[in-house]
Amino acid sequence: MVLTKDELIAALTHEVHVLRHLLTKIDASAVDYRPTPKQRSSIEVVRYLVVQGPVLTSAIKAGAFDGAAWGAAQAQADAADLAGLDAMLATQPAWFAEQIGAMTEEELRGTIKLFAGPMSRGVHLVTLVLANYAAYRTQLFCYLKSCGREELGTSNLWGGVDAPAA
Numbered sequence: 001m002v003l004t005k006d007e008l009i010a011a012l013t014h015e016v017h018v019l020r021h022l023l024t025k026i027d028a029s030a031v032d033y034r035p036t037p038k039q040r041s042s043i044e045v046v047r048y049l050v051v052q053g054p055v056l057t058s059a060i061k062a063g064a065f066d067g068a069a070w071g072a073a074q075a076q077a078d079a080a081d082l083a084g085l086d087a088m089l090a091t092q093p094a095w096f097a098e099q100i101g102a103m104t105e106e107e108l109r110g111t112i113k114l115f116a117g118p119m120s121r122g123v124h125l126v127t128l129v130l131a132n133y134a135a136y137r138t139q140l141f142c143y144l145k146s147c148g149r150e151e152l153g154t155s156n157l158w159g160g161v162d163a164p165a166a
Contacts, residue, residue: 015133018160
C-alpha cells in the first residue's frame with residue numbers, strides 16, 4: 001500500500017475534522033440549499049458523508065456491499081439534524097482507527113470487487129472512502145460559498161480551520 005495504515009487512518013481523521021469544521025459554517029439559510037432541484041441539499045451532502053465512510057469501509061472489509069446496512073445507516077442519518085450528524089461524525093476517527101487498524105497487510109492487499117475493480121481493499125479504501133470525503137466536502141464548501149460565506153477560503157476547505165486574522 002502506498003499509505004501505511006496509520007497514514008490512511010490519519011487522512012480519514014483529517015477529512016472528518018474538515019467536514020466537522022464546515023458543519024459549523026452551515027446556517028439556517030444554507031441547510032436546505034441545493035444548486036439545482038436534482039442535486040443534494042447541504043444537509044443531504046452531510047448525511048451522505050456520515051453514512052459513506054463507515055458503511056463503505058465495512059463493505060470493503062467484508063468484500064461485499066450490504067445494501068441493508070446502507071439503508072439503516074441512511075435512515076439514522078436522515079433522522080438527524082446538524083448537531084446529531086456532528087455527533088455521529090465525532091465517533092468516526094476512533095471507529096476508523098479500530099476497523100482499519102485491525103486489518104492485516106494481507107487483508108489490505110487482498111483483491112475484491114465492489115463497484116469497480118477488482119482492486120485491493122487498500123485501493124478501495126482510498127478511491128472510495130477517502131476520495132468521497134474530499135470530493136463531497138468540496139461540494140459542501142462550494143454550496144457554502146454560493147450561500148454567501150465569502151469569508152471561507154483555502155484553510156477552511158483543506159485545513160478545517162478559519163484563516164488567521166489579517
